[in-house]
Amino acid sequence: MIIKNYLWNVFKKTSLNRNFELSVFEYVKQKKINLPTYLSAGQETISASISEICKQKKIKPLIFGQHRCHSIYLSFGGHLDRLILELLGSKYGCTYGMGGSASIHCKEINMFGHDGHMGTQVPIGTGACFQSKKPTVVFMGDASAEEDYVLGALGWASTKKLPILFIVEDNNLSILTEKKIRRNWNMHEVARSFKMKGFNISDDPEEIFKYKKFFFKEPMLLNINTNRLFWHSGAGIDSDKIFDRYKILMKKVGKKSILYDKKINQSMNKKWKKISEQL
Ligand SMILES: Cc1ncc(C[n+]2csc(CCOP(=O)(O)OP(=O)(O)O)c2C)c(N)n1
Numbered sequence: 163m164i165i166k167n168y169l170w171n172v173f174k175k176t177s178l179n180r181n182f183e184l185s186v187f188e189y190v191k192q193k194k195i196n197l198p199t200y201l202s203a204g205q206e207t208i209s210a211s212i213s214e215i216c217k218q219k220k221i222k223p224l225i226f227g228q229h230r231c232h233s234i235y236l237s238f239g240g241h242l243d244r245l246i247l248e249l250l251g252s253k254y255g256c257t258y259g260m261g262g263s264a265s266i267h268c269k270e271i272n273m274f275g276h277d278g279h280m281g282t283q284v285p286i287g288t289g290a291c292f293q294s295k296k297p298t299v300v301f302m303g304d305a306s307a308e309e310d311y312v313l314g315a316l317g318w319a320s321t322k323k324l325p326i327l328f329i330v331e332d333n334n335l336s337i338l339t340e341k342k343i344r345r346n347w348n349m350h351e352v353a354r355s356f357k358m359k360g361f362n363i364s365d366d367p368e369e370i371f372k373y374k375k376f377f378f379k380e381p382m383l384l385n386i387n388t389n390r391l392f393w394h395s396g397a398g399i400d401s402d403k404i405f406d407r408y409k410i411l412m413k414k415v416g417k418k419s420i421l422y423d424k425k426i427n428q429s430m431n432k433k434w435k436k437i438s439e440q441l
């Protein structure tokens with residue numbers, strides 16, 4: 163029962179994330195959004211699962227995301243209207259229209275906006291956790307994990323046994339360069355070499371759920387393999403042969419998911435239209 167509720171809740175969040183990204187895709191394509199925009203479509207179950215586990219544990223963590231962070235904001239309860247306003251450049255956006263897609267910042271959900279330098283959120287998030295001792299989730303891409311200052315931060319988190327969770331959203335790409343061209347080592351093994359728990363897993367919410375017992379009890383790194391459905395930045399498709407976790411999850415939770423998805427899609431489209439017409 164617990165796992166059934168969990169899966170349905172993760173599905174609902176993933177559906178919100180996916181339909182949000184589909185709307186953004188259209189607005190970027192039509193040049194109604196003109197800022198650099200980083201779509202998290204394909205990767206949505208990661209933040210949906212992590213946030214759902216935090217909710218079950220009644221923990222409201224500090225959140226440090228990277229540039230691909232719409233799903234993180236929505237999964238952790240960020241206000242939908244304020245993210246739409248942010249992407250449309252309004253001062254009423256969650257980051258007062260100053261962050262855009264890449265630097266979503268939101269005090270209400272303890273989410274700290276990214277500064278644009280790959281991987282800096284890792285030492286900054288580790289420092290925030292060290293100072294406050296508050297449960298902290300730091301998201302990074304598989305390429306950002308390669309920055310030298312990330313390694314120093316992992317070592318410190320391990321030494322001080324911080325209540326921190328490092329999530330590598332491993333889409334195998336740094337813009338268009340695959341991991342195997344960039345390195346011959348793995349992030350979960352790097353974490354283990356620093357004497358912290360490190361695991362290499364898929365973006366299947368059920369698999370992520372298995373690690374919840376370690377959340378915030380000690381530092382842990384989950385390298386989560388996933389797929390980016392769209393271009394690195396902007397609205398386009400590199401390949402249509404990409405595995406889509408959302409579709410698998412829809413099947414897993416049953417037929418009611420199809421109706422739910424339709425409903426969210428319709429209300430999302432209406433919301434974007436209404437808000438953009440009011441500006
Ligand atoms: C220090 C630094 N180097 C290079 C860049 C340019 N850059 C922006 S995003 C990116 C790739 C990021 O890949 P990854 O961390 O895997 O995240 P993803 O885009 O795949 O989600 C690069 C090279 C940057 N922003 N900062």
Ligand SMILES: [Mg+2]
Nearest residue numbers: 303304333335
């Ligand atoms: Mg990547």
